[in-house]
Amino acid sequence: MGISIEVNVNGEKRHSEVDARLLLVHYLRDTLGLTGTHVGCDTSNCGACTVLVDGKAVKSCTMLAVQANGAEVKTIEGMAENGELHPLQSSFKEAHGLQCGFCTPGMIMTAANLLERNSNPSEEEIRHALEGNFCRCTGYHNIVKAIQLAAQQLT
Amino acid sequence: MASLIGKPVKRVEDKRFITGKGRYTDDIVLPGMVYAYIIRSPYAHARINSIDTSAATAMDGVVAVFTGKDITGITGVPTGWQVNFKNGDTMKEPPHPLIVADKVRHMGDNVAVVIATSKELARDAADMVEVDYEELDAVADAVKAVAAGAPLVHDDVPNNIAFDFELGDKAKTDEMMAKADHITTLEFTNQRIIPNAIEPRCAIGDYNSATDRYTLYTTSQNPHLTRLLMCAFVLGIPEHKVRVVSPDVGGGFGSKIFHYTEEALMIWISQRIGRPVKWNSDRSEAFMTDAHGRDHITKAELGLDSEGNFLALRINTHANLGAYLSTFAPCVPTYLHATLLQGLYTTPAIYIDLTAAFTHTTPVDALRGAGRPEATFLLERIIENAAREIGMDPTELRRKNLIPPFDGVNEPGYQTQVALQYDSGNYEAVLDKALDMFDYKGFRERQKAAKAEGKLLGVGFSTYIEACGIAPSAVVGALGARAGLYESAQVRVQPTGKVSVYTGSHSHGQGHETTFAQIVADKFGINLEDVEVVHGDSEAVAFGMGTYGSRSLAVGGSAIMKSIDKVIQKGAKIAAHKLEANEDDLEFANGAWTVKGTDKSIGFGDIALTAYVPHDYPAGVEPGMDFASFYDPTNFTYPFGAHIAEVEVDKDTGKVKIVRYVAVDDVGNVINPMIVDGQLHGGIAHGIGQALLEGAIYDDDGQLINGSFMDYTMPRADDLPSFEVDRTVTPCPHNPLGVKGAGEAGTIASTPAIVNAVLDALSDYGIKDIKMPLTPERVWRAMQNGK
Numbered sequence: 001m002g003i004s005i006e007v008n009v010n011g012e013k014r015h016s017e018v019d020a021r022l023l024l025v026h027y028l029r030d031t032l033g034l035t036g037t038h039v040g041c042d043t044s045n046c047g048a049c050t051v052l053v054d055g056k057a058v059k060s061c062t063m064l065a066v067q068a069n070g071a072e073v074k075t076i077e078g079m080a081e082n083g084e085l086h087p088l089q090s091s092f093k094e095a096h097g098l099q100c101g102f103c104t105p106g107m108i109m110t111a112a113n114l115l116e117r118n119s120n121p122s123e124e125e126i127r128h129a130l131e132g133n134f135c136r137c138t139g140y141h142n143i144v145k146a147i148q149l150a151a152q153q154l155t
Numbered sequence: 156m157a158s159l160i161g162k163p164v165k166r167v168e169d170k171r172f173i174t175g176k177g178r179y180t181d182d183i184v185l186p187g188m189v190y191a192y193i194i195r196s197p198y199a200h201a202r203i204n205s206i207d208t209s210a211a212t213a214m215d216g217v218v219a220v221f222t223g224k225d226i227t228g229i230t231g232v233p234t235g236w237q238v239n240f241k242n243g244d245t246m247k248e249p250p251h252p253l254i255v256a257d258k259v260r261h262m263g264d265n266v267a268v269v270i271a272t273s274k275e276l277a278r279d280a281a282d283m284v285e286v287d288y289e290e291l292d293a294v295a296d297a298v299k300a301v302a303a304g305a306p307l308v309h310d311d312v313p314n315n316i317a318f319d320f321e322l323g324d325k326a327k328t329d330e331m332m333a334k335a336d337h338i339t340t341l342e343f344t345n346q347r348i349i350p351n352a353i354e355p356r357c358a359i360g361d362y363n364s365a366t367d368r369y370t371l372y373t374t375s376q377n378p379h380l381t382r383l384l385m386c387a388f389v390l391g392i393p394e395h396k397v398r399v400v401s402p403d404v405g406g407g408f409g410s411k412i413f414h415y416t417e418e419a420l421m422i423w424i425s426q427r428i429g430r431p432v433k434w435n436s437d438r439s440e441a442f443m444t445d446a447h448g449r450d451h452i453t454k455a456e457l458g459l460d461s462e463g464n465f466l467a468l469r470i471n472t473h474a475n476l477g478a479y480l481s482t483f484a485p486c487v488p489t490y491l492h493a494t495l496l497q498g499l500y501t502t503p504a505i506y507i508d509l510t511a512a513f514t515h516t517t518p519v520d521a522l523r524g525a526g527r528p529e530a531t532f533l534l535e536r537i538i539e540n541a542a543r544e545i546g547m548d549p550t551e552l553r554r555k556n557l558i559p560p561f562d563g564v565n566e567p568g569y570q571t572q573v574a575l576q577y578d579s580g581n582y583e584a585v586l587d588k589a590l591d592m593f594d595y596k597g598f599r600e601r602q603k604a605a606k607a608e609g610k611l612l613g614v615g616f617s618t619y620i621e622a623c624g625i626a627p628s629a630v631v632g633a634l635g636a637r638a639g640l641y642e643s644a645q646v647r648v649q650p651t652g653k654v655s656v657y658t659g660s661h662s663h664g665q666g667h668e669t670t671f672a673q674i675v676a677d678k679f680g681i682n683l684e685d686v687e688v689v690h691g692d693s694e695a696v697a698f699g700m701g702t703y704g705s706r707s708l709a710v711g712g713s714a715i716m717k718s719i720d721k722v723i724q725k726g727a728k729i730a731a732h733k734l735e736a737n738e739d740d741l742e743f744a745n746g747a748w749t750v751k752g753t754d755k756s757i758g759f760g761d762i763a764l765t766a767y768v769p770h771d772y773p774a775g776v777e778p779g780m781d782f783a784s785f786y787d788p789t790n791f792t793y794p795f796g797a798h799i800a801e802v803e804v805d806k807d808t809g810k811v812k813i814v815r816y817v818a819v820d821d822v823g824n825v826i827n828p829m830i831v832d833g834q835l836h837g838g839i840a841h842g843i844g845q846a847l848l849e850g851a852i853y854d855d856d857g858q859l860i861n862g863s864f865m866d867y868t869m870p871r872a873d874d875l876p877s878f879e880v881d882r883t884v885t886p887c888p889h890n891p892l893g894v895k896g897a898g899e900a901g902t903i904a905s906t907p908a909i910v911n912a913v914l915d916a917l918s919d920y921g922i923k924d925i926k927m928p929l930t931p932e933r934v935w936r937a938m939q940n941g942k
Contacts, residue, residue, distance in 0.1 A: 021275070035182035036175015038405070040353040041438035045864035048353055076175035089173040093165055096829050099837065100664030101172025102179065102354040102405025123877070130872035134864070136353050136406050137664045139840030139901075140872040142833060 005069040009034070010078025018065045024058075025049040027065035028075060036076040036105045040134065047133030050106035051075045057113035059132070076105035079112070087153040088112055088146070097146030099137035106133050111147045119155050121147070159677040163829035166669040167683070168662075177403045180357040180374045185431040188359070189218050191424065192277035193417065193434065194267040194284055195443060196259035199293035199515035199857020200306060203257060203266065203286060210283040211269055217280045218270040219428055223256030226423065232414050233388045234480035235380075237635040238318050238489050238511070246318045249309040249513075251479035253389075253420045259288070260308055260478035261516050262859050263443025265416055270424060270432060293515035293857035297475035298452050300512040308478055308513040315513040317476055318485065321506070322493040322573050328506035331467035335458030339541040345529045346927050347450035347475065347851040348844070349867060350522050352663075354405020355436040356445060360421030364429055368396050373418050375401040376411045376663050377701030380638065382693050384414040384482070390423060397422075401691040404663035408841070409521040410445040411663060412703045413482035417444075442862035447851060448522020450475035451488065451529050457537045463547050465500055465556045470507040470533065477518035484520045485511065490634050491526030491622070491704075497571035498534040499582040499618045499795060500556040505572040515857040521703060523841050524621070524902040531619040535907035539616070539914065540923060549616055549911070550590060557582045557618075563888035568790070575622060577793045578895075581821070584883050586618060589797040589819040592879060598801065611804040612814070613916025616797070617908035623896035624709030624792035624887070641787035642706070643698045644714035646675065646722055648780035650767035652760030654679065656688045659699020660711030665898060666830045667707060671715055673826055674892070678719045679759055680746025697783055705896025708826065709792045709887065716891040717784035725780060726762045732773035733757050733765065792887045792895040796820035798839070798904040800912040809935030811847055811913055818880045818904065823887040823895035831897045835880045838901020844870040845902075846909035850928050868928075917941065 002017030009032060016031055028034045028051065037060060040048035049060040052074040079086040088108045091097070098104040107130065114121060114129040121129065126147050127140065135143060171177050208220040231252040239246050254265045267284055271277035292306040299305055300315040308315050332338065359372040369392060375381050378401040386394040404411060417434050424432050436444065451472050458467040474488035493507045542549040558569055563579035570576050598614055605612040625631075628639035645657040656675055660667055672686040679686075689695050702711075723743050730748035731738040734755050741748045749756035765772065766780040801815040818835055825831050848868040852861045861867045886893030906927070913929055914922060920941030925933050 019275075029182075034175070035179075036177070038179070038354070039181070040355065040405075041864050043438065043863050043865050046353060046438070076173075080174060085173065092173050093169040096166070096833050098169060098172055099666070099833060100352075100354070100404065100406040101169075101177045102352075104172050105175050108173065124873075127873040127875075134351075134353055134869050134871070136351060136408065136841070136869075137837045138833060139836035139838075139870075139878065140875055141836040141840075141877050144872070144877065 003066050005066055007068045008072045010074055020066060022065045023061055024063040024065050024068050025060035028060060034075050034077050038102055038105060040102065047106045047110060048103050050109040050133065052109055052113060055116065057110045076108060079108065088150040091149040091153065092146045095142050095146035095149050097138065097143045103133060103135045107135065107143055111150065115151055115154060120151055159673040159683060160826055164669055164673055164683065164827055166666050167672060168666065168668045179354055179403045179405055180359065180372050181435050183359060183372050185359065185361055188431040188433055189270050189272055190274040190277045191421065191432050191434040192269045192274065192281045193265055194269065194281050194286065195440065196262060196264040196266050198259055198288055198290050199262050199295065200291040201259050201288040202291060203255070203259065204289055205287045206267055207285040208267065211280040214280050214283065216272040216276045218272065220267060220269050220284065221254065221424065222267045223252060223254040226253055229253060229389060232416050232419060233384060234484060235482045235637050236486040237637065238320055238485040240318050241321055246485060247312045248480055249312060251416065253416045253423065262857060263440065263517060268420065268424065270428060295514050295516050295853035295857045297450065297473035297512040297514060300514045301473065301510055308515055312513060317480065317511045317513055320489050320493070320509045320511065323506035324504060324572065325506045328467045328469050328504040331504040332456065332458040332469055335466050336461040337459045337545055339457045339537055339544055340455065341537045341540055341924060342454045343536065343924055344926060345449045345451040345453065345532055347447050347519065348522065348849045349442055349447055349851050350408045350410035350445050351441065351869060352406030352408055352410055355438060355441045356411065356415065356417065357433070357435040358418045358421045359431060359433045360425035361431040362422065362425040362429065368398070369422050369426070370398045370400065371418055371422055372400045372402065374404050374411050376404065376407045376661055376703055378661060378691055379659060379693055379699040380701055381414045381418060385419050385422065389419045399693045401661055407663040408523040409448065409525055409703060412701065413446055413520055439863060442867065443517055443859060446481045446518050446520035447477065448519060449529060450519050453533060455533050455537050457541050459541060459545065463545060463552050463555050465502040467504040468496060468502050470496065472507065472509045474509060474511045475514050475516065475519055476511050477514060477516045479518050481518040481520035484518060485635065487521050487526045492530050494573045494575050495527050495530035495620065495622060496534065496573050498531065499558055499620050501558055502572065516853055523838065524899045525704070527621040527899065528842065528903045528906060531617065531903045532907045535617040536910060539911040543918070550586065550595065553616065553618060554583065554586060576790065577620065578790055579885050579888050580793065580795055581883065581885050582618065582795060585795060585797040585819045585821055588881065588883060589799050589817055592819065592881060593799045593817045609806065611806055611916040613802050613804065613912040615800045615908045615910065615912025615915055617904045617911065618797045619904045620793050620795040621899060621903055622791040623705035623794055623899070624788050624890065625704030625706045626791055627789055628787050639787065640700055641785050642700055642710040642714045643783065643785050644711065644718050645697060645781070645783040646715060646718035648722055648763045650764050652681065652685065652763040654681065654686045656686060656715060657696045658688060658690050658711050658715065659696055660702045660707035661691045661699065662702060665702065665707060665834065666827070670708060670826050670830060671712065674712060674715060675719060680744065681759060705898040708892065708894045709890055709896050710786060710788055712892050712894065713788065713890045714784050714786035717786055718782040721782035721784065722780060728773055728776050729762050729765050730757050733771070789889050792823065792890070794820065794822045794895040794897065794900050796900060796904055798908045800908040802909065802912040802916055804913060804916045804934060809931040809938060811929055811934060813843065813876045816876055816878045818878060818901065819882060820900050821883045821885050822897040822900065824884060824893040826894065832880050834897040835901045836878050838899060839878055839905040840870050840875055842902040842905030843875060843909055846906045846927055846929060848874065848928050
């Protein structure tokens with residue numbers, strides 16, 4: 001029945017037997033209990049489920065768990081290292097880049113991928129990069145500021 | 156210890172959200188839990204001839220399938236507000252069943268529910284349920300719904316009219332209108348929008364037969380009211396046996412205030428099957444079942460004299476309430492809309508006639524601003540058109556008609572023509588400040604220069620006032636509310652001097668855990684880290700009326716202030732005993748009681764410990780330091796402001812780009828300016844969404860044809876600019892913090908500012924109005940049809 005997969009999630013190898021139809025997001029949330037990755041829609045538009053797969057931002061509802069076999073997946077739970085918050089995490093707090101917090105993990109993972117590609121993005125480039133992530137609380141104003149702040153800290 | 160009030164303190168709740176440790180309802184998994192999938196009506200109006208559940212029931216892993224016929228003796232979810240007809244007849248209040256038995260009345264209505272051991276299995280089994288529908292004619296539009304011969308939503312509601320309503324002086328308004336030198340008319344639709352909090356609704360019912368106790372985990376802004384309504388008015392179960400937990404809530408914007416069918420249904424099912432059961436809405440369900448907002452069709456007339464003074468405002472509105480009356484639905488178009496038609500202006504005569512209609516659509520209720528955006532849009536749009544028609548600058552026309560300043564202390568509050576009395580205001584100040592920030596004179600020059608280059612720049616203005624701090628119980632009771640709208644708070648000083656605060660307000664992103672802690676730490680002179688704010692659990696918090704209507708700080712914060720005062724008063728008795736001083740000779744400051752004029756003092760922590768270890772203790776004083784309070788406001792609070800939008804319209808495509816957005820708001824005293832600014836940003840974005848992007852589209856058969864994020868355009872990061880926000884401070888005179896509320900202000904102001912800006916950019920085209928949302932296609936067509 002189940003298909004055997006091995007996925008490196010936040011630096012830890014996980015072996016699981018999963019249904020072929022299981023989405024990566026449900027694997028993370030339901031099988032591994034990593035509930036920091038959220039589900040906000042059913043059409044891959046909202047971006048709340050964004051994680052890094054082999055370093056690239058991916059909406060984990062657009063991918064099957066079996067497709068992640070052999071991949072390295074990083075979720076919001078894996079962003080802090082040795083108890084130190086990632087600069088994006090601390091800058092979201094510093095710049096008030098979150099309110100209800102539901103879109104926040106997806107925003108941070110998307111921003112992490114942006115800053116990997118472009119260490120000094122303009123406001124326009126940040127807004128463009130966030131096109132696939134909805135936030136209903138902040139009007140994006142402070143999310144943009146938070147990413148700018150993190151970019152400064154990372155360079 | 157530096158003062159914390161007024162400082163941009165970073166939020167204490169953030170750490171769990173930025174590390175993925177937030178706990179939302181769907182994150183909760185209970186032992187033995189099963190999953191519910193609700194079969195929704197694909198039709199807006201249909202008779203259910205039969206439902207065959209046998210194939211689904213026979214599947215492995217399916218626990219049960221319930222239809223409306225299984226639920227007996229339960230009428231459905233109630234509404235919390237009663238607005239009777241003008242002639243005194245009782246409001247029509249048809250039942251809203253947990254699952255319909257005979258007929259569906261909107262797309263998404265609950266038809267059956269499948270319970271299975273996994274959510275995938277529940278969904279698979281739902282596909283095996285056969286429902287035989289007989290489709291019936293439907294009506295989705297409020298004006299069409301009340302016309303003769305329209306299909307009836309409820310057989311016993313003639314003409315689909317839930318109630319009609321009027322406010323203001325009709326005779327005086329007609330008389331003043333007849334004297335007007337100029338009458339501006341505007342007919343428009345304030346379109347239906349869909350709330351779309353990013354966290355979909357979720358509910359878990361958990362009945363324990365051994366203790367006969369029920370627990371409901373739910374995505375609610377309002378857990379205590381949900382418990383009360385569900386226990387007393389839906390299921391008839393004992394309230395003291397029911398716990399409602401609303402953990403972290405991923406946005407609400409009004410849509411999670413209401414008691415929904417799914418909440419009561421999960422409790423009912425859990426009791427029937429003896430296991431916990433979870434329902435988690437998917438986004439398609441959210442589009443069809445979260446209560447929608449707005450949806451007014453309005454004819455407005457503004458009468459002016461030859462100098463531009465407003466003489467009279469006359470309104471006729473049809474409000475679409477959807478298929479059933481949601482929790483607050485009757486009060487939104489009436490007491491949250493009609494009562495705000497004075498705006499910031501001295502208009503001496505106002506009259507509104509309103510018809511509230513049932514249609515075959517999703518129920519409509521409060522959505523960020525709730526009624527006040529509709530009132531503000533109406534006023535600010537018609538004033539803009541009036542200015543253009545009489546050839547007066549739009550800012551001058553507004554200024555000429557502004558209510559003069561009053562502080563509500565030395566000068567009385569301002570009595571409007573539409574029932575409310577404003578608390579305090581300095582309205583010209585916000586307009587002046589906004590114009591200054593925007594550089595209005597400079598803009599008109601830039602606009603001319605741009606025009607010479609073939610570019611279309613426009614500026615749009617909006618002022619607003621809102622009634623927040625909802626609400627004085629006796630007043631709302633007289634207006635039809637079936638509940639009081641006070642708030643509760645408990646301040647528990649622990650023996651070590653740490654403080655737990657229990658509030659009936661419930662944050663869904665507003666940062667209560669920080670703002671309330673700032674107040675408590677500041678008043679007690681202790682560290683912010685020594686205060687913990689608890690909310691969202693009926694077992695922990697005595698009672699509460701929840702978070703909506705920008706009420707949490709004005710009402711919930713005031714309740715906390717009452718408990719703080721009680722702690723300080725009791726502490727003074729203990730301190731007087733310990734210091735061998737007269738209580739009247741003590742003062743409390745910086746975390747210590749001091750004998751005035753001496754260095755004899757005792758700290759907050761010592762007094763807390765003494766209260767719990769009362770060995771050396773004043774006679775007649777009870778041990779402990781734990782005070783509950785209820786605060787019922789004496790009036791609404793009235794935030795106000797002035798917003799200015801600058802847009803550029805692309806001549807070739809009709810696309811609107813927001814170049815600048817300036818907002819000056821007065822929300823009274825500010826506890827945390829960072830959080831207040833954040834509330835403004837989000838609110839402005841929501842209102843811009845309505846102006847340019849969003850709108851539910853129903854076809855003539857009542858089908859919601861843009862019910863997904865693929866089709867319903869939400870504002871994205873690159874649709875919006877950064878915002879320039881500032882404020883003035885006019886304290887509220889009637890609550891202890893002097894605060895007014897900030898959660899809805901941006902949404903109320905921004906929609907008309909944007910539309911006015913687009914019409915200003917197109918002023919050479921002779922366009923009177925463009926229907927919202929102002930999509931490129933609509934703007935382009937208006938330009939083609941213009942001069």
